Amino acid sequence: MTTLYARELEIAQLAVQRAAILTKRVFLEKAKGTVSKDDASPVTIGDFGAQALIIAALRAHFPHDAIVAEEEAAQLRADAGLRDLIWGLVRETKLEDVAAEGLLGGGVRDVEDLMEVLDRGRSEGGRIGRVWTIDPIDGTKGFLRGGQYAIALALLEDGDVKVGVLGCPNLPVDDAAPLAAEVGAEGEDGMGVVFSAVVGQGATSRPLGAGGLAEGKRIQMREVKEMAGASFCESVESGHSNQSEAAQIAQKLGITKPSVRMDSQAKYGSIARGAGDIYLRLPTSKTYQEKIWDHAAGDLIVREAGGQVTDTKGQRLDFGVGRTLASNSGVIAAPAAVHGRVLEVVQEVLGLN
Structure with missing residues (x-):
């Protein structure tokens, strides 16, 4: 028996995982400490690149769904250098697992397609139909300092959240690790987790990887006795x-x-x-x-x-x-x-x- 929203969940998790590869590469390769979103900062590059990868996957599998996303292509249309830089990153970012990459399919064909893909996120949302929400880099300053940030993707159906995925590259894989402000220091081992949930089916966590999906396990909030x-x-x-x-x-x-x-x-x-x-x-x-x-x-x-x-x-x-x-x-x-x-x-x- 097919689990409800199983396809949406699988594609969403793989898309978030691929976007995380790009954001981690941007952090490691680009100048750190930049806080402006008005230039070719790591945040700008990571936002546009991650959003393009996620929307391309959604377009390939759910072409009729609406998308609400943070970025649009106007800035890239006015800045050829930034546009070409992001296109290069998007073109080169793929999952290491060939089967998983093939499953995502579609991709971004060229620079003009990059613009079209980014502008697919301009939906106004609403209470009717299927709408995906995307935050390609949630936590700007956390991303810049090597701390906490998330790649966030969710499916709404008639205004209700049905599927949710969070890629957190700098959170510990270990679900038992205590909550602490300093977790996720750059370069630490055992970091990177994907949280996901489908309505009525519980929530899971799994290690964030660069290939196919790792095995997940159910998560539960802690009982607060005092x-x-x-x-x-x-x-x-x-x-x-x-x-x-x-x-x-x-x-x-x-x-x-x-x-x-x-x-x-x-x-x-x-x-x-x-x-x-x-x-x-x-x-x-x-x-x-x-x-x-x-x-x-x-x-x-x-x-x-x-x-x-x-x-x-x-x-x-x-x-x-x-x-x-x-x-x-x-x-x-x-x-x-x-x-x-x-x-x-x-x-x-x-x-x-």
């Missing part, structure tokens, strides 16, 4: 989450461990496999809207691992509004058994109850 022993993680950037309010929430919950700050949806993957417990992303302004590609894959992976994900009002994240989570404010991810308590304290600190 809040004092819980691990708490949040964004590195203060502009992404209100860290002072998060500290108040931790204190009221009785959490005694210092919060661990890391970039990207690696936080979702980390708590899903029990390396951490609670992830908060608190609103920094009343007008800011989260992008759907920053949360879709992680949301499903945590929920399929036994967690609950809502906004600060207790509402499920709504991925059917468009390119942003326009109807949500903030994110709370925690084991299902304690999510209600965490939400209660969040609302108390934020003055929402």
Whole structure:
């Protein structure tokens, strides 16, 4: 019997794995420390290159699906040097396993096709039909310093997340490794993991490789028996989450461990496999809207691992509004058994109850 979304899951995992090969090569070969996305920085090169590889795979297998992605081709049309550089990387990046590479198929044919592929990510999303969301490099600054970043890919169907895949090149393969800000230092062995989930089928992790898919294993959120022993993680950037309010929430919950700050949806993957417990992303302004590609894959992976994900009002994240989570404010991810308590304290600190 064929498992629902089995083909989508396999292609998504292989596409993310191939994109990870490109991003790791970009990090190793290009100048480090550049933070601008307005020039030929590692971030710019990695974003465009990884997105092109993923969309090419989706085009080959699911040509009628819509795609919501972060980048578009306008910048490359205006910069021939950058365009040719990215085309060279895309052309040369392949999985080491010939059968796996052949399964992905399609590829990018030439420079003009590269432009066409990138512009396929301009869908506005919505609540009808199949829509893929892509974040080719989630965690810009983490990527630049050799820390945490993620390649994120998710399939939405009528606004609901059905498949989620996160490639985290700098997270430990070992699911039992403790959550720590310093994990993923450049050059460490045993790094690179792919998290994935299909709705109703649980969540898995597997080593991130350069060929076919490694064997995966089921992951589950850790049971939190006492809040004092819980691990708490949040964004590195203060502009992404209100860290002072998060500290108040931790204190009221009785959490005694210092919060661990890391970039990207690696936080979702980390708590899903029990390396951490609670992830908060608190609103920094009343007008800011989260992008759907920053949360879709992680949301499903945590929920399929036994967690609950809502906004600060207790509402499920709504991925059917468009390119942003326009109807949500903030994110709370925690084991299902304690999510209600965490939400209660969040609302108390934020003055929402």
